[in-house]
Amino acid sequence: MENICDMNNKVKVAVLDTGIDKEHDYLKDNLVGGIAFECMHDYIFISDKFDDEDGHGTACASIIKKEYEDVELFVIKILRKDGITNIKVLEEALRYLLDTNIRLINLSLSVIGVESVKGLFEVCYELFRKGKIIVCSLANDFDLSYPAMFNNVIGVRGLTLDVDDSFWYNKKYDVQCVMDSNSYISCDINNSYRLPPKCNSYLSAKLTGKIAKILSEKPGITISDLNDKLESLAIRNHWNSCDFDECSRIVNFKLDLYDKENDLLIKVADVVRDCLNIEDNNEKLFKCSLFNKEIGLVYDNCFNLLKKLEYRFDVKFNYMDISKYDLVSIYTLTELVERYKNL
Incomplete structure (x- = not known):
């Protein structure tokens, strides 16, 4: 006491x-x-x-x-x-x-x-x-x-x-x-x-x-x-x-943030494919939410994906500052990686 x-x-x-x-x-x-x-x-x-x-x-x-x-x-x-x-x-x-x-x-x-x-x-x-x-x-x-x-x-x-x-x-x-x-x-x-x-x-x-x-x-x-x-x-x-x-805030997938030929986007996509066992020709990765059932990101495997991104890009995330909105699309995820690479 x-x-x-x-x-x-x-x-x-x-x-x-x-x-x-x-x-x-x-x-x-x-x-x-x-x-x-x-x-x-x-x-x-x-x-x-x-x-x-x-x-x-x-x-x-x-x-x-x-x-x-x-x-x-x-x-x-x-x-x-x-x-x-x-x-x-x-x-x-x-x-x-x-x-x-x-x-x-x-x-x-x-x-x-x-x-x-x-x-x-x-x-x-x-x-x-x-x-x-x-x-x-x-x-x-x-x-x-x-x-x-x-x-x-x-x-x-x-x-x-x-x-x-x-x-x-x-x-x-x-x-x-x-x-x-x-x-x-x-x-x-x-x-x-x-x-x-x-x-x-x-x-x-x-x-x-x-x-x-x-x-x-x-x-x-x-x-x-x-x-x-x-x-x-x-x-x-x-x-x-x-x-x-009423749900007034719409999730921004930031689809126009990166060109599909962007080098960082391509590398992040490779990590996502490896982590979630996605086929290389699955174009839905660039069109859908990562939480779409055909992509495979769920609450329980987000941390594993972040660890793989840390290893691939030699960055260290502040996990507690990362929200679901940072993980919602391949574009928001690439933006997250870029933000930490520039620190």
Whole structure:
């Protein structure tokens, strides 16, 4: 408990998730401790075994750090490898945080289909009364889940917005934040990286990181003032359900960026063909998204492609700055390589 109760100006974030890769090069210097809660035979057990076996918690932690480099991460493992937990485990983990000086809590999880969330609401309310800030993702493809819908929790959902890395915010809405859903490479277990799919979990982590940065600049900010600050940073403060049916930002494949005879484009295409086992005469490589099923790029093999490009062109990518839009076509991918070659 000592390393989470020292009073200082550092911003500590409690990440309640699947754990963390303790030895990940990107995260290990930010990790200040951890604990695990597990339910077995109707009893809740506490241990120090908070290693991540899934990757979800590691990804969320890295997204938080990307938004605020100096964040201190305290990890509470409550989700199993399959991403499931018992609501009582969640309640107990939150109750544990009542007597710590950790003010910011990330919950990239949701509770649906339970008979009662009264106990969960009560512990969230106790945390809120103590000035603690809970950020929670809305369940994917649902309009209602908990604790995101509680009035003492900041709820987050995703949408393709007009501006990359932007968000909407209204403190009076049930789900206060709508975050742009463009995916960026994030950390994975085994000291690796991965492009995560569109998921509210990762957007909750993103907002948590942004709030951590605000807290680093204004440690004593009240929750009311924080809400006002987030509204001022948002590109929009009012919306309705009809806005969720509109996708206003169109992905730019940059088809005219390079001539097909461009030397760098040809070399990048060779790497893509080798990585994805594409035939040399497959012209769809130059006409379709790389994520087209006939091309074969998917979330799980993006990092492997990036490693092959690093080796071929003797460059070193900053993985966390690479988004799906950088990988969407052979042209955007070539532009990415060119950008790093010119550094």
